Amino acid sequence: MLLIVLLALGGGTAWFLAGLKPEKQATSGAEPINVTNGTVEDLQKQIVLLQGQIEYLQGQNDVLKDENAELLQKLGSIGMKNAPPVVLPDDGVAPDFVGMGLEMMKMRKLHALPLVTTSVSQEEVEMAILAWLKRQQPNDEGKKLARGLAALGWIPEAIDPLPLRAALLARQLGGWYDEESETMFTVDPSTATGPSVTDNEPLGIAFGQLLREYGGILYQPQHGPMTTDMRIARDSLISGDAALTRFLHSLQNPASAPKEDLPSEDPDHPLNQVPMPAFLRELALFPFSRGFDFAQTLHSAGNFEQLNAAYSRPPISTAEVIEPEVYLDPERPAPVEIQLDDVKLSGVLPFLDDRLGKFACVTALRTYNEDEDAALGARGLVADRLLAWAADGGAKSDHAAWQALFMDKSSADAFFKAMLNALKQRYQTKGEAEFTAQGRFVSLLRNRGDAGVVLIEAANEEVRTALKLLMK
8 A cells, every 4th residue: 555655646746747847838938949030049048948947847856855765764664663763863864774775675675664764872772782682692691601611711701792792793783673663773973983883884774674574583482592503503694694685785886885994803993892802703703704605605596585595494503604505405414413421510510501513613723723724623523512510619710521523533633633732822731632721620532433522621620530421
């Protein structure tokens, strides 16, 4: 019905404008220009008359543009729940985010109403993102993961990573689609931490459209908590899809192309202003960087229909994102689960039982190895499982055991070599596979027919001994 109303308005406007020209000519008393018999003075009068008609029609065109923008904004607000009023900048001209969204939806072949947008502070955008992240990772799942990573020594200390992730996403996207109010919040430029934040708004619009369209399918709460590896893989699908949509849109609209001049490694880059540990930052950036390549591969294989279908069959691991041909295999193998007879330590269950995945593995190795050696060490990873238990007695970090399983002995050998080199540099040891340093009791052991490697980090010798038996 809305489309019919808009078409009727457009048709009525066209009829109205078509009727303006004869009426104007009739009231002016102008005669057709006679080039052969008319005088120079008559020609000048005709030129002045035509110029006036052109100015009048241009004015009518500007009015219709304003009315069109207002109708689009109203169209985007239909069905919106608890949305704040649209706030125009001081110049009274709203950015054409609705029009941009319509263009992207048309190109992305999504059939839905455009997003209603409103400008809020960057802090409010971060709070909206944080609320969404907490719904995705309830019960302090983010904090528990950080404690486990700190126990492994991969981040300096246990922190709450979700506020940092929210701050990073706000800078990456320049806005956020709030599901509760069904509104796209864009960052008010006067509150942005840098111009590149608002330059990213087209990416935020694309991400918001896809989150509205597929978020309910991609992040289904009835499936229970996801592993870290699975969550990053699913984030990579929607983030990569948004990055691809924005890229294809910018090819047709150069004005919406990224304007960031600073390289990502520059300390002044907005993303580097978030005090996030390097390991967590790499995990947070992966969905957009490698996700783009993943989405591009799917688009090349079957256009947007292939991407649409992926939301009902999302990647199950970062390994599939890194190697899209594995994902596209209709007979892709099910994920391998590492089974243990018992995971209780002194009768206590671990507070963290997670799967980190291939990208987390290569990221951990890259910290103290050359990229080639790190990639070789993680290449044959089939499965992994991270367990962490609380340490008593004022220990600096908790207890952790990370079991990794590889395709064969040679793959496990490459990982063992790279991980041992990392431990040697981090703890300043001579390269022993079992040692005590900096208040930590560390062991790197082979198991599971030499296809497995387990890293143990404990706060005392008693727990290290117990974990050796548990992981054997």
